[in-house]
Amino acid sequence: MSPKKLGLVAALALTLSTAVVAEEKVLNIYNWSDYINPEAIAQFEQETGIKVNYDVYDSNEVLEAKLMSGSTGYDLVVPTGSFLERHVKAGIYAEIDRSKLTNYGNIDSVLAEKISRHDADNKHNVPYAWGTIGLGYNEAMVKKRLGDMPLDTLDLIFKPEVAAKLADCGIGLLDSPAEVMSIALNYLGLDPNSEKKSDLKKATELIKSARSSYKYFHSGQYISDLANGEVCVALGYNGDILQAQSRAEEAGQGNVIGYSIPKEGTLVWFDLLAIPADAPHPDAAHQFIDFVLKAETAAAISNYVYYAVANTAAEPLLLDEVRNNPGIYPSNEVKAKLFTQNAHAAKYDRLLTRAWSNIKTGR
Amino acid sequence: MSISSGSAWVNKSASGMARYNLFRRVNWGRLGVIAVPGLWLGIFFFIPFLVVFKISLSESAIAVPPYSAMFEWNLEDAYATFKLNFGNYLYLIEDDFYLDAYISSVKIAAVSTFFTLLVGFPIAYLIARSKPSLRVVLLSLVILPFWTSFLLRVYAWMGFLKKNGIVNEFLLSTGIIDQPLIMLQTDFAVYIGIVYTYLPFMILPLYTALEKMDLTLLEAAEDLGSRPYQSFFLITLPLAIPGVIAGCLLVFIPAVGEFVIPALLGGSDTLMIGRVLWDEFFLNRDWPMASAVAIVMLVVLVLPIMLIRNAQGKEEVHS
Structure with missing residues (x-):
């Protein structure tokens, strides 16, 4: 200065x-x-x-x-x-x-x-509140299609053959490239904060492989959609999914919504004052x-x-x-598997946004 | 010396005459009337355009505002720099993604404009041919939806089109379909949204064109043995062309840059330039690139349309 x-x-x-x-x-x-x-x-x-x-x-x-x-x-x-x-x-x-x-x-x-x-x-x-990104699901609809498979796994959305079984009742993903991509990287066993082109490519391929089973990418739609049974699985913010849970209870149409933190680990975020x-x-x-x-x-x-x-x-x-x-x-055991997300370099953000458009539009 | 002063005297008189003529030629009343929209365009279109253009020639940075300065000066070391960055425009050309987005936007806008015309023409025709007292009522019915927020009306469409929405419930209960149709989050929903939202912009210019048509022309055609459909295609339609063009432009231009409708009704795979612009601005935080996308959209799309329109206007004046 x-x-x-x-x-x-x-x-x-x-x-x-x-x-x-x-x-x-x-x-x-x-x-x-x-x-x-x-x-x-x-x-x-x-x-x-x-x-x-x-x-x-x-x-x-x-x-x-x-x-x-x-x-x-x-x-x-x-x-x-x-x-x-x-x-x-x-x-x-x-x-x-x-x-x-x-x-x-x-x-x-x-x-x-x-x-x-x-x-x-x-x-x-100063920290205000914090939470995780995890899986919201409609218990009855998912159990009907998957049987007794455990629901605390990202296989629900990232394994093409599993996701395909849920396609007809609807899967919604957050429209948040940085967050979803880091969860995909972590699922693949890679560094969730990696800025390597090759890693980004692998994560893109992963999401693309199940893309045809996703109904949409949206960061707020899934709250009412889970509650109404418009979608049966959503990757979303924990508080939003719990909100869907109580809305479903209020509506009394028999939709029971659950939330699970995936056992593969997921992103923890902090909102700060x-x-x-x-x-x-x-x-x-x-x-x-x-x-x-x-x-x-x-x-x-x-x-x-x-x-x-x-x-x-x-x-x-x-x-x-x-x-x-x-x-x-x-629990502390689950907490240990949570990772935080760093701010990315502008160059990587550009690659990420492009990869994300690529996933969403299929181009 | 005397010659030059003589010619100066001659010149002076001539320029005085010219000034006098100019003063008489200028229609001050007209100038005043033109100045108001001119000023409006200058303040609300031209200056913002220049600001956006300036940003498009800078580089993004982590700062407030998030782009590099075009001018920089340093008083101690006595230097000033002036930097233009054309990289954003080069990148736009190099990467097909933007071209895809422009083409896809134009396609969606063109298809919806076509359907708006298809729906709007009969409505405008009906209004123009009904009794004058009824026309006022019908026209106000066309304009009435504007009294409700545009966003609310798009949300209402979400209620209609969703899986357990009104349309599907009705079709299921009447037994026409046995599986709910997937309509929301598709291009189909985007077309519906655009046609619905922009319909009044199509109807009003069409109505004006049809209303001022001389109906005796139709009588003359009938007397000469023309069938109604022939009269329609040979007389009514050609006379309505200025209305058709005005209506189509009013729908097409905003539809190309539409963001809200594809965001709410469209699927994740609906690619439109408005969305790309949003991503550049908000996700990449690259204001210069977003500005370049906007400028190119204006130059590539709106400018040719304006030129065509201008040429047409001149033709009309000549004939």
Whole structure:
């Protein structure tokens, strides 16, 4: 950074710090849709007198495009780890000031260690929630076609002869090239974060071999489709599949939805709270982060959204059906097989997107 | 000296005359009227176009904004650089994938435009030939769907077309089929979506063309022994051609770049340039490449169409 620029930054920082003193009592949050207990926001507003403006998005890509254009006006955003990794490189986030977080000690240190792969020393993030990508299935429909075969295996979608038996009741895959490809690489026994062309080719071939049995690639459609019996197997996010499960129960049409973490291992993702460097209300953002880190708040969120929180203090306060659900809080044995996904080089992203289009369109 | 000053004097008078004539020739009222849409086009089309074009000549980077600067200067070392990157355009040409996507988009747009015309023409014809009092009602029925969000209407189609949707339920209960038809997530659903969404854009120009037609021409044809279908093909259809062209362009151009309909109704194998653009922008985070794809789409598709249209307009004026 040139001296001139440094001077500018210093001047900016100065105006920012003076701004903090007179910060208005507003907080602009941009989070995933259906990803918080609404009562938590009301509680926070009541405790602090800060007015929360809460906007939602449904993909990391949309969040990223906004952040990359700059001056979003948001004080708090919730990117997934591999995205945060790239954003930190682009200088999008301010450092978290831990002196303002009285509840920082509640964070699960084992998970924090995993997250630090994305962000050295976790300087720019505080974990919000985490989960896995796994298999959602309609028990009756799958058992009818496969008999007593175990359902905790990616063979359901990656073994052409097995997938073919399920084609008529419908298989849906996430439309998320990086995530699905890393799961395929791991299934093949390769490094899930490999950026080798030859590995990418093998994974592409694998998915292509069963492609004709897939109904679609979509990142949200499977929630209602699983619940309604439009598809019988979906590779999706655990919380979404658990949502399909409860929707199916409510609908009462006899569809029973299960979730399994594949025994071959799968991807674990972390959604992280981060403060954009140009956030107008960084103080309020820190207050909110501290509020979320409280055991009671973290438990209330986890109990409501059916995603796990990386908060040790919250564990005793979780509902039994949440804490004992292996789809939300997997056993240590299963946890050991989970892998995280790194941010990829731009060149590899291009190859990956092309391979993915190739798989989807059959060209 | 005297000669030159003399000629200067002559010139001065001539230019003064020219200015006077020019002033008289300019129709200020007309200029004012043209200036409004001109300004609108300038601000909302031309300037954004230049911005996108500029981005298409840069390189992607992990930064805010995520592309390299075209100008760079450094005051201490006193240098300034100006960098243009044509690599994105070269890549577009080298890789057939983009060509495939353009062709596939044009194909889908052309087929749906054809069917929109096929459905729209009889409707426009009916409205134009009905009683004037009824026309208003019928026309408002055509426009009425616009009052509901476009997205909601596409979602409604998902409800119609899905495996246990209304269409399949009906066909199953009447015994016409015994297995539900797979309609959603196919090209068929995309065609339905485009035809349905863009139908009013086809009907309205067709209606205008058919409505202003001189009906006595049909009477004359009948008197001369022409059968109704002959009159239709020899008189009505040729006179409706300007409406057909206007309607087809209004449907075809947006359909080529359509993103929402193929995303919601189409299958994973529906390849359209709108989707490719989305992937470049969001998945590859390559704004320059996405911009290049958009610019090429505009130049390759829209420009020739505009030129044809322009030439036609001139022909009409001449005749």
